[in-house]
Amino acid sequence: MISLTRRSWLTLAVMALLAVLPPVFYLTGNPYYLDLATRLAILAIAAVSLNLILGYGGLVSFGHAAFVGLGAYAVGIPAHHWLYGGLDFLATTSGLVQIPLAVAVCALFALVTGAICLRTKGVYFIMITMAFAQMIYYLIVSIEEYGGDDGLVIDTRSELPVVNLDNPLHLFGLSYVALVVAMLLVRMIVRSRFGMVLQGAKGNPERMVTLGFNVYAYRLTAYVISGAMSGFAGALLGNFTTFISPEMMDWSRSGELMFMVILGGAATTLGPVLGAIVFIVAEEALSSFTIYWHLPFGLMLMAVVLFARGGLMGMLRGRGEDRE
Amino acid sequence: MDFSLLIIQALNGVQLGLLLFLVASGLTLVFGILDFVNLAHGSLYMMGAFICASLTFLFGSFVLAVLVALPLTGVLGFLVERFVARPLYDRDHLDQVLGTFGLILVLDTLAHLIWGPAGIAVPLPGWLQGQIAMSETLVIPTFRLVIIGAGLGAAAGLFWLVNHTRLGMLIRAGASNRTMVSALGIDIQTLFALVFALGAMLAGLAGMLIAPITEASIGMGNNIIITAFVVIIVGGIGSMKGAFIAALMIGLIDTMGRSFLDDLFKLFMSSDAAENSAPAVSAMLIYIIMALVLSLRPQGLFPPRTR
DSSP states (O other), rough: OOOOOHHHHHHHHHHHHHHHHHHHHHHOOOHHHHHHHHHHHHHHHHHHHHHHIITTOOOOOOOOOHHHHHHHHHHHHHHHHEEEEESSTTTOOOOHHHHHHHHHHHHHHHHHHHHHTTTTHHHHHHHHHHHHHHHHHHHHOOOOOGTTGOOOOOOOOOOOOSTTTHHHHHHHHHHHHHHHHHHHHHHHHSSSHHHHHHHHHHHHHHHHHTTTOOHHHHHHHHHHHHHHHHHHHHHHHHHHSSSOGGGGHHHHHHHHHHHHHHHOTTSSHHHHHHHHHHHHHOOOOOHHTTTTTTHHHHHHHHHHHHHHHHHHHHHOOOOHHHHH | HHHHHHHHHHHHHHHHHHHHHHHHHHHHHHHHHHHOOOHHHHHHHHHHHHHHHHHHHSSSSSHHHHHHHHHHHHHHHHHHIIIIGGGGGTTTHHHHHHHHHHHHHHHHHHHHHHHOSSSSSSOOOOHHOOOEEEEOOOEHHHHHHHHHHHHHHHHHHEEEEEEHHHHHHHHHHHHHHHHHHHHHOOHHHHHHHHHHHHHHHHHHHHHHHHHHOOBBBHHHHHHHHHHHHHHHHOOOOTTTHHHHHHHHHHHHHHHHHHHHHHHHHTTTTTHHHHHHHEEEEEHHHHHHHHHHHHHHOTTOOOOOOOO
């Protein structure tokens, strides 16, 4: 018999609740909670992908919102041209074009910027990933055709076979399944030889180099995978909001993604999802009380960093259970 | 290309560069000595602007307001050091980034609570409002020259402080070898707090100088902090000289790029294409420069020798 650890039980329980509760709320006349859960699942995909490089790879990327934003624009720009003309080769509402485009654009952006960022380390890496994300932010703001500062309203969602994204239940279902796939994918990656090298390089890069591994290439590959996954999350987010603005890739969004990972517990399977859940719920709860909700929120963030090391998963760790 | 426009834009570039230096010098000082990443440094810039705005209305004098606001921002920096930065010195950079990110939310919301959601315009005294006519076409607002003068003065003072005083000697020694300095009987805690407060005052001064032009507003620090990061990455983190040179370089490139890049592009492409691509490229220009510098020198232009 397979014996599951406490942590695996928790993972299964949380994911089961996340699958069942939102549709139940929706069907009993509370569509708002389904929307909340859809946004949560999408942001959790981005957090899971960030966890691959931040948690397992030890690479503190402060620019992950740029991938989410680029992914959203990869949905929005073809739809914009389809609605308003121009650039015929790009104009489409087909999700089978838009979503691969989002993933490809983000993978390419990750490859180019990652190649430069990964030459640096430590605090340089944090700042340069942040700066590149801000570069994309300002680039989008400067393009008036796509709304600049005001963003892009797309009245049409991606058209996919089988699922209809205009149906909130379908959109949630797709986001949820994508989240589960993302979690399994990252879990598979970190347990592979590739993932072992990545984690080894986090602890001691010199040793891995001496062992003959090209640490730079491993890290770049992980960075590209992570960026592409966040791009996919961005494509979903664009479909969810149907309003795409540069604000999606503001650096505070990147900070929030990092916070989700750390809050839930870096380098764990469930951690980023748990972090996203607590983050979104806290945000909703606090912002319904006061417009000054950033104040308690900021204090909570500081308290987590100062006092709760290892995040929620660290607190929940059972006796005798080692890190995954 | 219009010659007097060129001069005006060059002066604007120098002005932006000096303001960037005031923010970046505090960042690089704190990082070089304390090995501490302070994302909330931009919020100190914002607080400087707001405090100065309130005091200007209280005293009816901008200059007096700056003189009083400076030590107040220093005190604020001192408090931030004591309650937020100090517990995070021994943590990794990730914790420092997240902790100070939380601090940004707190300080921005505090500013919102105290000063309201709208920005506050800061009135200048009459003698600073005028313009100086260099020639018929070349007219420069007096206050821009004051900003440049104050920026240069602060930079000179900072270099003198770091290179020619006992405190500066301790700062440099602390940057090279923290443990050794404290082993020699120097109170390293106080030194750190002083450095932090000094950085806060410099950022605050930049905020006070820009407030009469752009007004004090919430989130103003979050824009300049990224550019200040670019400056210290290009200059080499921890290097004061690097921060100064990179700040002027970035300030000039950014300002000139925004005004003249379309003219430059028109030399080798159709004017339509130039006008469409120039805004996008100039928005990315400083980041492209940063990428170029880093691909050649991953430690920046002037990496500090020790570290």
